[in-house]
Amino acid sequence: MKIGVPKxxxxxxxxVALTPDVAGRLVKAGLPxxxxxxxxxxxxxxxxxxAAAGATPVATGVETFGQSDIVLKVQPPSTQEARxxxxxxxxxxxxxxxxxxxAVSQLAARxxxxxxxxxxxxxxxxxxxxxxxxxxxxxxxxxxxxxxxxTGRFFPMLVTAAGTLPPARVLVLGAGVAGLQAIATAxxxxxxxxxxxxxxxxxxxxxxxxxxxxxxxxxxxAEAAGGYAKQLSEETHRRELAFIAxxxxxxxxxxxxxxxxxxxAPVLITAAAVDGMKPGxxxxxxxAETGGxxxxxxxxxxxxxxxVLVLGPLNLPSTLPLHASQMYARNISSFLLHVTRxxxxxxxFDDEIIRETCVTHAGEVxxx
Amino acid sequence: xxxxxxxxxxxxxxxxxxxxxxRRVSRLLYTPLMSLxxxxxAIAVVGSIAVTGAEYPKVIRVLGAIALFASMTNIVSGFxxxxxxxxxxxxxxxxxxxxxxxxxxxxxxxxxxxxxxxEIVHHGWIVxxxxxGFLVGVPLSLVPLTAVPQRTALSxxxxxxxxxxxxxxxYFLGLTEHPEQLSAFRMSAIVAEVILGFLTFxxxxxxxxxxxxxxxxxxxxxxxxxxxxxxxGVLVVAAALGVVVVVHPTAAWSAQVFSGIVxxxxxxxxxxxxxxxxxDMPTVISILNSYAGLSAVAMGFVLNNxxxxxxxxxxxxxxxxxxIIMCRAMNRSFTNVLFGAFGTVQKTAVIGEQKAWKQxxxxxxxxxxxxxxxxxxxxxxxxxxxxxQHKVRELxxxxxxxxxxxxxxxxxxxxxxxxxxxxxxxxxxxxxxxLVEMEEINPDMPQCxxxxxxxxxxxxxxxxxxxxxxxxxxMPIIDADKAKTVLAIKRSKNPGFAGIDNELYVQDNTxxxxxxxxxxxxxxxxxxxSGGLH
Numbered sequence: 023m024k025i026g027v028p029k030x031x032x033x034x035x036x037x038v039a040l041t042p043d044v045a046g047r048l049v050k051a052g053l054p055x056x057x058x059x060x061x062x063x064x065x066x067x068x069x070x071x072x073a074a075a076g077a078t079p080v081a082t083g084v085e086t087f088g089q090s091d092i093v094l095k096v097q098p099p100s101t102q103e104a105r106x107x108x109x110x111x112x113x114x115x116x117x118x119x120x121x122x123x124x125a126v127s128q129l130a131a132r133x134x135x136x137x138x139x140x141x142x143x144x145x146x147x148x149x150x151x152x153x154x155x156x157x158x159x160x161x162x163x164x165x166x167x168x169x170x171x172x173t174g175r176f177f178p179m180l181v182t183a184a185g186t187l188p189p190a191r192v193l194v195l196g197a198g199v200a201g202l203q204a205i206a207t208a209x210x211x212x213x214x215x216x217x218x219x220x221x222x223x224x225x226x227x228x229x230x231x232x233x234x235x236x237x238x239x240x241x242x243x244a245e246a247a248g249g250y251a252k253q254l255s256e257e258t259h260r261r262e263l264a265f266i267a268x269x270x271x272x273x274x275x276x277x278x279x280x281x282x283x284x285x286x287a288p289v290l291i292t293a294a295a296v297d298g299m300k301p302g303x304x305x306x307x308x309x310a311e312t313g314g315x316x317x318x319x320x321x322x323x324x325x326x327x328x329x330v331l332v333l334g335p336l337n338l339p340s341t342l343p344l345h346a347s348q349m350y351a352r353n354i355s356s357f358l359l360h361v362t363r364x365x366x367x368x369x370x371f372d373d374e375i376i377r378e379t380c381v382t383h384a385g386e387v388x389x390x
Numbered sequence: 391x392x393x394x395x396x397x398x399x400x401x402x403x404x405x406x407x408x409x410x411x412x413r414r415v416s417r418l419l420y421t422p423l424m425s426l427x428x429x430x431x432a433i434a435v436v437g438s439i440a441v442t443g444a445e446y447p448k449v450i451r452v453l454g455a456i457a458l459f460a461s462m463t464n465i466v467s468g469f470x471x472x473x474x475x476x477x478x479x480x481x482x483x484x485x486x487x488x489x490x491x492x493x494x495x496x497x498x499x500x501x502x503x504x505x506x507x508x509e510i511v512h513h514g515w516i517v518x519x520x521x522x523g524f525l526v527g528v529p530l531s532l533v534p535l536t537a538v539p540q541r542t543a544l545s546x547x548x549x550x551x552x553x554x555x556x557x558x559x560x561y562f563l564g565l566t567e568h569p570e571q572l573s574a575f576r577m578s579a580i581v582a583e584v585i586l587g588f589l590t591f592x593x594x595x596x597x598x599x600x601x602x603x604x605x606x607x608x609x610x611x612x613x614x615x616x617x618x619x620x621x622x623g624v625l626v627v628a629a630a631l632g633v634v635v636v637v638h639p640t641a642a643w644s645a646q647v648f649s650g651i652v653x654x655x656x657x658x659x660x661x662x663x664x665x666x667x668x669x670d671m672p673t674v675i676s677i678l679n680s681y682a683g684l685s686a687v688a689m690g691f692v693l694n695n696x697x698x699x700x701x702x703x704x705x706x707x708x709x710x711x712x713x714i715i716m717c718r719a720m721n722r723s724f725t726n727v728l729f730g731a732f733g734t735v736q737k738t739a740v741i742g743e744q745k746a747w748k749q750x751x752x753x754x755x756x757x758x759x760x761x762x763x764x765x766x767x768x769x770x771x772x773x774x775x776x777x778x779q780h781k782v783r784e785l786x787x788x789x790x791x792x793x794x795x796x797x798x799x800x801x802x803x804x805x806x807x808x809x810x811x812x813x814x815x816x817x818x819x820x821x822x823x824x825l826v827e828m829e830e831i832n833p834d835m836p837q838c839x840x841x842x843x844x845x846x847x848x849x850x851x852x853x854x855x856x857x858x859x860x861x862x863x864x865m866p867i868i869d870a871d872k873a874k875t876v877l878a879i880k881r882s883k884n885p886g887f888a889g890i891d892n893e894l895y896v897q898d899n900t901x902x903x904x905x906x907x908x909x910x911x912x913x914x915x916x917x918x919x920s921g922g923l924h
Contacts, residue, residue, distance in 0.1 A: 146848075146862045146888065149803050159808045202807035210813060227806045230774035231813065 023365045024054050025358070026090025028083045029061040032097040034336065036064035036343035037350060039094040039115075044351035046075030048358070052365050054078070058086040065343035092367065094354055096347075098138075104128035112367055114354055116140050116153050119381050119389045120284055126390065130382040135369060137379045139357060140283075141389065144248045148375050150356040155199045156349035157339040162203030162279065164338045165306045166192075169275045170211060172324075172331055173304045178212020189214050191272060194233075195290050195315065196251075196279035197224035200308055204277045205233045213275070218266065220244035220251050238265045253282055267295035276305045278315035291316040293327070301329030310334030394575055397691055397699055404700040408707030427679065427708045430493060432468060432549055433701035435461035436504045437556045437689045442519060443510030446563055451512065453559040455519045460548035460555075462523020463530065468545055469494050470531035500697055543598035546678045550590025553685035554652070557583035560692050561648055565640060572639040576692060581632035583688035584648075585655045590681045592659030597674055600663070621661050628654035680709025747883070750901035752910070755877050756917035758901075762839030764795045766831060768868055769811050770804050772845015772881055776907035782844065783818035785911055788918040798824050799831045799868050801849035806887075832869045841873035843894075845907045847886025850894055861888045876900040879910045 027040045038061050045055045055077040069079045080086045087106035098117035104125045112135040129136045139153045179189040190213040197219040208215045215233035228235040246252040287309035307314045310321040318327045319334040339346040371377045381389045441454030557580050564572045631651045683705025690698030800811045850870040854862040
């Protein structure tokens with residue numbers, strides 16, 4: 023069974039699905055690997071490194087797809103790319119089926135068995151395959167670095183002959199993987215960090231990183247299956263907005279990470295709340311891709327709203343391509359080793375991991 | 391009636407004072423504290439003297455003499471042991487000693503004051519019982535300190551016996567000589583004293599036997615369906631008979647009913663203790679201490695003696711508070727424990743033999759660490775929650791200073807976010823070179839002298855290797871169980887994130903240190919710093 027790694031074609035995507043090191047491991051495990059020339063270039067992995075590890079460089083994307091029994095990608099295939107997949111082959115990538123309807127139906131039409139790692143169940147066995155967590159870790163870390171560069175302030179406190187510079191006050195909204203890593207990174211830089219989350223379990227986790235947790239009495243159960251946050255009722259959401267508006271007033275940096283899988287991101291910071299913030303404050307909105315947690319966010323760019331800088335970066339993990347690819351490659355190869363046996367793809371729907379991640383199989387669309 | 395009111399007042403007041411005092415006692419002094427209050431509960435000696443020495447029928451006085459012997463044994467061994475103990479702990483030896491001296495003085499005053507009362511005429515038997523008490527009490531106090539729990543239990547048994555016997559003596563005395571004195575109130579107090587006293591007697595004997603691993607007492611918890619119903623049933627029947635006897639103290643059959651109550655109380659004591667496993671014994675001993683105290687209070691009401699009421703209340707309240715604190719630390723419901731259903735936790739499926747958690751003291755743990763050449767620290771979420779990283783750094787410094795190799799084994803999913811342990815250890819400036827990956831350290835674990843597990847659970851759970859139905863099955867773990875000794879610091883007996891039991895904790899070479907990671911590691915560091923070790 024041959025594994026193919028094409029170069030990512032999506033705009034701004036610098037990651038690659040396999041690094042030379044991981045490709046080497048798969049080759050040793052008896053799975054030959056072909057890699058399109060230049061696939062790892064943006065992530066600092068040269069073609070020679072792949073070749074040295076035992077993978078075969080291939081000139082074009084078309085050929086890469088054509089020679090593969092299973093294609094490994096980061097971004098989902100475009101509709102053209104989907105058409106390049108050989109009939110009955112397999113594909114693994116990271117995407118929400120509901121956002122890629124066309125590509126999904128194309129894959130089904132070509133009888134491709136497609137898996138999306140975004141649908142992995144959050145169980146212990148799947149932890150080595152968990153791309154959402156590994157990439158979110160990068161996003162949380164990078165968000166803080168962006169904020170630290172964009173702000174006009176130091177993060178740590180400094181007592182100097184030229185006066186005392188107070189530490190930055192960083193507020194993190196959402197204490198999932200990205201939020202927690204953001205808290206940790208901001209703490210490493212010396213800021214005073216507070217965090218907020220609608221889920222009650224987040225309090226202890228936030229405090230275990232040395233940050234302060236802002237508590238809002240939420241009457242309802244805010245945690246859904248898989249540890250995600252649920253959508254709140256109207257009333258509770260209103261109270262949440264007021265609570266956040268109050269606390270962003272004295273924040274120098276706000277990092278928002280709230281997402282609801284498959285849906286538009288919830289609005290946490292209204293335009294009015296931004297009006298109440300200090301001039302020179304910075305908001306980094308990690309949910310820009312799915313609509314943004316802040317009302318004034320413009321996805322993919324930065325906005326100045328009355329002295330407050332609002333950043334809506336897209337695809338932050340891609341901006342740390344070397345390590346993001348390394349983690350992605352480990353995740354995807356763990357998944358690969360799970361779904362193959364003796365060099366063949368085994369699609370066993372009794373296995374929870376396979377059942378949940380399989381988007382198309384034998385011409386049928388299973389998840390949409 | 392006025393006298394009863396004033397005694398009730400004394401009881402309530404003494405209880406409050408007792409609760410207030412006990413709360414301020416340092417955790418380290420709990421065992422000597424129990425020994426001390428236990429000795430004080432031997433205030434039953436006062437009642438015993440009263441009964442032995444007064445102009446009562448011989449049978450009554452024999453009962454009194456036995457009670458006196460039991461109490462004296464208690465007093466003598468109790469004070470002598472408490473005296474030995476503060477030397478074992480480095481903290482506050484001076485003030486602890488003062489408490490012992492005060493106790494001895496108080497007892498002496500109580501004994502002499504009672505002895506010199508005019509009603510006491512038969513001195514010979516009193517002297518005899520006191521001497522016998524010393525003869526048994528002194529050797530009893532020389533038991534090794536590890537046997538102190540058994541000895542404490544035995545002493546509770548004696549205290550309970552004394553109370554039970556005095557109550558019986560008072561009843562039969564009243565029956566034969568002063569039937570009109572057996573008022574409802576007096577009878578209630580006598581019945582209470584007898585039930586509490588005898589159940590404490592047999593219950594404590596059972597507890598002591600279990601701890602001493604006496605051959606014919608089953609070590610493992612003995613449970614059977616409907617056990618709680620039977621236990622409560624026995625108690626209810628005893629109480630019902632008690633009511634009968636209170637209403638009809640002098641009927642023809644009253645004496646037999648009374649004996650029936652005694653028998654039921656004895657039985658209940660046994661039934662109460664058999665479902666308990668070794669690990670819960672400390673809590674049980676504390677509760678029995680409380681019961682012994684309450685029986686002394688009842689005795690005080692019977693004999694119209696405020697001293698008994700006060701000392702018994704102190705004993706009862708200290709036992710109660712300690713039991714509650716222990717239950718909280720072990721995450722057990724206190725009401726569960728009260729109704730003798732200690733064994734319910736064992737109902738969950740356990741692989742292999744049911745084993746107990748072994749607890750180590752901070753001093754013992756420090757010695758284990760000091761004698762090691764390779765220590766592998768395995769941090770987990772518990773360390774993060776406690777924010778213990780700085781104390782861990784201090785421990786690291788103390789160990790490396792002594793030439794001990796210390797490695798930190800970081801499991802890929804330790805904590806609640808990727809790199810959770812890293813950010814905390816970095817904050818404490820633990821050098822990167824001290825950190826090792828799981829794959830790197832596992833082959834060396836059999837050579838590891840001490841695996842110090844700090845707030846980690848699932849990542850060191852051996853079930854991941856073989857338990858097919860387990861939620862963590864298949865996850866690679868750090869082989870902490872392969873180390874020569876495992877010291878595990880844990881907040882409570884609660885399961886970890888995956889919600890399952892961890893057999894690492896009940897292994898033969900595993901010792902638990904319960905508590906907040908920061909506090910426990912801080913105590914360990916103190917052992918190295920303050921001259922406990924060099």
